[in-house]
Amino acid sequence: MNGWIETPLEDALEVLIDYRGKSPQKSETGIPVISAKVVKSGRILDGIEQTIAPEYYADWMRRGLPQVGDVVMTTEGPLGEVARLDETSARYALGQRIVTMRGRERVLDNGFLKYLLMSSGIQERLQSRATGSTVAGISQKSLRSMPLPLAPFAEQREIASILGALDDKIELNRRMSATLEDMARSLYRSWFVDFDPVHAKMEGRQPAYMDEATAALFPDRFGDDGLPEGWAVSSIYEISRVQYGAPFKSSAFNAEKNGRPLVRIRDLKNQQAGVYTTETHPKEYLIQPGDTVVGMDGDFTPYTWCAEPSLMNQRICCFVPLNERDHAFVRLAIPALLKAEEDAAVATTVIHLGKKDIDTFSVVLPPSSILHAFGQRANPLLSKMVAAGIEAKTLAALRDSLLPKLMSGELRVGDARNQIEEVA
Structure with missing residues (x-):
């Protein structure tokens, strides 16, 4: 750590803004508030x-x-989550349990500060200075006096540049994934919810964004049931089977990556197996990248799996299309079905999804020629989304491996750049 020094945080800061003490008055609309739960x-x-x-x-x-x-950090509930403000979020209001920090010019680079606060060493220091038996929090006085290891300013900026470039790519992939999913969702809604091509043909118009061969597949009238002529409402089992997770024993769980990765409900949002298991179960199922997986307790959000093949634990299910052509159709049909089920469950305060509930799921099904045409357009969008998600996971793993080494001085900037080039 040649040239590194330790200094109290307050000596390295130009500004520390602390809005603890009370909550701002809420309004139905207006300026967003950065609270602890959104960092x-x-x-x-x-x-x-x-x-x-x-x-x-x-x-x-x-x-x-x-x-x-500027760098914002949560001071409790939870302690130590960090983010950096951009041109949009810098205009937001600051909420309770948030502090905002700005490094002193040519002493502490804000980008370096963000990653330093995220590093395991500083996270441990934060926790060691926390108080509170139920919710851990840190006082402003204790935070200001916390010692920080600082590299020479030029090196700080290089470290922040390396880690920031990885985060920028991760964020680009995240936004790309969201855009691709929105495109696929919009196409599904146009064809199978709003029936735009059918309405266009009824009015003597060419359906928008559609060639003549595809337009010819759609009818130009609706039947007495309100559906496009020749279409029908069918069971979800006409296009998909449902695979359920197995009850793996928690005694076989481990964090040392012994065995195979296992996904629990709590792991779905992070798109990453939370534990490994050495157990083999006769009813086990290995979800694959691109699979549609759903938690069956508390929140029926469908996720497109964008990580390594992993086992499913109990109370998770996977909707597997009977025909790979229908992969995107199944994925995009599921959210509305789950939302209706969740709304009904909330009304009865029982937030559980069971096989009997799924047995009632039905979808509007067009002829197979239209399903094929839809798959040709939507499946590539979801495939690109999955690829972007997997790449983001790889980049995040690289960032997380470099972060503690760079922040401890164990790894030099040039060596870190070499590692990134090898992955890229």
């Missing part, structure tokens, strides 16, 4: 629900205004 895994999550009225912003933000590049 996760190095970024600020999309879809922030809490807002404040624009006219209240100046009154609430009297303790200081954030700037682009």
Whole structure:
């Protein structure tokens, strides 16, 4: 660690803005509020629900205004989640249990600060200074006095550049995946929910974004049942089988990667097996990249699996198309079915999904020629989405392996760049 020094955090900061003490007045619409629950895994999550009225912003933000590049950190519930503000989020309001930090010029680079706070060594220091028996939190005084290992400023910027480039690529892949899924979802809705091609032909128009051969597959009228002529409502089992997870013994779980990766309900959102198991179960099923998997308790969100093949634990199911041609159709038909089931379950306060519930699932099915045409368009979109998700996982694993080594001085910048080039 040639040239590295340790200094209290406050000596390396130009600004520390702390909005703890009370919560801002909420409004139905307005300026988004950065709260502890939206800072996760190095970024600020999309879809922030809490807002404040624009006219209240100046009154609430009297303790200081954030700037682009500032680092925000959660101080409790949970402690130590970190993100960096961009041009959009720097205009948001700061909520309770959040502090905002800005490094002193030519002493502490903000990018370096973000990754330093994310490193295992500093996370351990944060936890060691935390108080609270139920929810761990850190006082401003304790945070300010926490010692930080600082590389020479030029090296800080190089380290931040290396790790930031990986994060930028991960974020690009995430946005690309979301765009591809939105495109596939829009196409599904147009064809099989709004029946746009049928309405267009009824009105004597050429269906939008469709060649004549594909348009010819659609009818130009609706039947008495309200569906396009020749279409029908059929059981989900006409196009898909459902595979259920097996009850693996928790006594065989381990974090040392002995055996095979196992996915539990809690692991679905992170798209990563949470444990490994040495057990072999007669009813086991190995989900593959691209599979549609669903948790059956609490939240019936469908996920397209974008990680290594993994075993499914109990209370997870996988919808497997009977014909690979229908892969995208099955994936895009499932959300509405699950949403209806979840709404019904919430009304009765029983948030569980069972085989009897899935047995009632039905979908609008067109002739096989239209399913084939849809698959030709939508399947490649989902395939690219899965590829982007897998690449993001690889890049995140590389970032996570480099982070502690760079932040401890164990790995030099040049060696880190070589490792990245080998993966790229």
